[in-house]
Amino acid sequence: MGQFESKLAEMGVTLPEAPAPAANYVPYVQVGDIVYVSGQISKGDDGLIVGKLGDDMDTAAGAEAAKVCAINLLAQVKAACGGDLDRLVRVVKLGGFVNSTPDFTEQPQVINGASDFIGEALGETGKHARAAVSSPSLPFGVAVEIEGVFQIK
Numbered sequence: 001m002g003q004f005e006s007k008l009a010e011m012g013v014t015l016p017e018a019p020a021p022a023a024n025y026v027p028y029v030q031v032g033d034i035v036y037v038s039g040q041i042s043k044g045d046d047g048l049i050v051g052k053l054g055d056d057m058d059t060a061a062g063a064e065a066a067k068v069c070a071i072n073l074l075a076q077v078k079a080a081c082g083g084d085l086d087r088l089v090r091v092v093k094l095g096g097f098v099n100s101t102p103d104f105t106e107q108p109q110v111i112n113g114a115s116d117f118i119g120e121a122l123g124e125t126g127k128h129a130r131a132a133v134s135s136p137s138l139p140f141g142v143a144v145e146i147e148g149v150f151q152i153k
Contacts, residue, residue: 067113
């Protein structure tokens with residue numbers, strides 16, 4: 001077990017198998033040393049995390065859903081690295097989509113669930129640029145979807 005997975009284990013997190021795509025696309029594309037990971041939805045061990053922020057879900061629950069997305073992103077990166085997450089050089093950028101009502105304005109706090117988790121798990125390697133935007137709906141009614149750009153060696 002490498003340094004990143006050891007840190008995840010200390011945090012009580014074991015990466016799942018990389019989720020299969022839900023439609024006609026690939027889970028990630030590598031171009032040189034950059035890996036573009038398709039949007040990962042809030043689907044954990046207990047199934048889909050569904051809800052609309054500002055309606056039937058609060059910001060804290062949304063942040064937990066974003067953390068689940070981050071775990072799924074790292075699972076895809078591990079797959080792209082041939083099973084060795086320590087090949088990860090840098091989290092370059094995350095793009096977060098929040099299923100929310102028109103008047104909900106805490107999208108950044110929701111996506112902080114992913115950013116904070118990645119920062120704790122990966123340290124300097126996890127510092128990234130980011131977007132956090134509202135969406136009127138997301139696939140399967142999930143609360144959050146996050147895509148990412150990563151540099152690997």
